[in-house]
Amino acid sequence: MNTLDQYGFTDRIGGLFSFHFPAPTVAEPARIVRADRGRVLAASRRGIVHIDGGTSLVTGDWVAIKPAGSVLGCLPRSSLLQRKRAYDPLSEAQVLGANIDLLGVVVPLDRPLSANRLERTLVAAWDSGAVPLVILTKADLSTRFDDVVAETVQRARGVEVYTTSAEDLDGLENLRGRIGAAQTLALLGPSGAGKSSLINALVGDRRQHTGTVRAGDGKGKHTTTARELVPLGDGSVVMDTPGLRGFALWDAETGLSEVFGDIEDLFDECRFRDCAHDPEPGCAVQAAVELGRLEERRWLSYRKMERELASLHRRQEVAEQRHHTRSFQRVARDAVLAKDHRNRLGKGR
Incomplete structure (x- = not known):
């Protein structure tokens, strides 16, 4: 080959x-x-x-x-993983990878599950155009294995979940079979989540550098400094990525609907079409929270991401208006200069 x-x-x-x-x-x-x-x-x-x-x-x-x-x-990209650049007032996108078939959201089992991080990353994964997977790593280090796996499956809401241990080589055969020939799997997760160790186990060789994590909080150093494709031997590849501290969303309405579709379905049940879903009469969302059908944490997570995207779009509109204004001013200025030039030529005759 x-x-x-x-x-x-x-x-x-x-x-x-x-x-x-x-x-x-x-x-x-x-x-x-x-x-x-x-x-x-x-x-x-x-x-x-x-x-x-x-x-x-x-x-x-x-x-x-x-x-x-x-x-x-x-070539035109079949999928595109991107996020909003951190601390970017101009609201530009940072492209992380292209032509990804499967996007593995890596969740380490040696630390408490961050439901908000999982949901946010799944929103970006769905929006990329790739098929998301959840990959649990470090199963050999977990003392709450069954509880964390069950909670992850519940949070992932229909997304396939694979449990792995790079140390014991557990779960790798199932994950390897899911990737398939000539497919591209990208791994996305925090530093110290075991992405590079997982790739080494899949390849069967020490291709990627790995580091240790702090025992206190499970945080690790950035052993991967750039996104890189690693071949698995049959035409399939894995994309290793640096650990991400946060993930600011970029135009992710489609992904938001995929992850929180059950919440958006409640909007049709509200008494008023313009319901703001705050404590007001006939709000189906608030009723679901009060009855325990909808977890309040999950509702607040959705609202936070919804506001984040709305704020992003407002900044994009302002930037676009400024661009149009500057373009118009440039055209008007050039027209004035051209007119003055023609007048000077006429007087010269």
């Missing part, structure tokens, strides 16, 4: 290249294996090559490269 095939190249991908870059275009297909601050590595039929991709390419992209190593173009 050549290098390109090891990174998920199939007849379908080949057909897309032929369609978007037809002969006599002199270019070959490649896949971005790692993109870090403008330093881009790509898998090609010639092996792993360095290319000049600037900052527009992300790990997982399929690209056409010229013999000299420059990029001719990029």
Whole structure:
């Protein structure tokens, strides 16, 4: 199997290249294996090559490269994992990976389950266009194994849950079978969650660097510093990602509805169509909370993400209005300058 095939190249991908870059275009297909601050590595039929991709390419992209190593173009992305950049007042998206088939939300069993983190990450996973999975790691270190697994299954609400131990090699066969040939699985989770250890166990070799976690709070160091594709041997690949402290959502209404669809279904049962779902007459949401049919924590988590997305859209609208205003001012200024220029030419005659 050549290098390109090891990174998920199939007849379908080949057909897309032929369609978007037809002969006599002199270019070959490649896949971005790692993109870090403008330093881009790509898998090609010639092996792993360095290319000049600037900052527009992300790990997982399929690209056409010229013999000299420059990029001719990029195939349309079938899926896109992104989040809002942290501390970014301009509300720009940070693209984390592309062309992902399965997105594994990694939840370590050696620490208390964060239901809010799990729900938020699942929202982003659904919105990416990939199929989300929940992967429980470090099963060998858990003293509350059954309780945490049961709670995770309940929180995941229909998403497949896989329990694994990289140390004991438990659960890896089931997860490996789920990935399938020529599929791309991306792992997303906090630092110290065991993502790199899981990849090493799946590969059967120490490919990724691993570190220790603090005993007090289970937090670990960032042993992975950039998103990178790791081949599993049959054309399938795993994308390792740096640990994320938080996940600010980006245009994730679709994912929000997937994770909290039961809550949004309650809106149709409210007495008033414009119900704000606060303590008011006939609110089906508040009634469900009072009767114990809806967990208040879960409702507050939904409201927080809903407000976050609404705030993001307001900032986007303001930025777009400013852009249009500046464009109009630029056109008006150029028109005045052109008129003055014509007047000066007329006086010169």
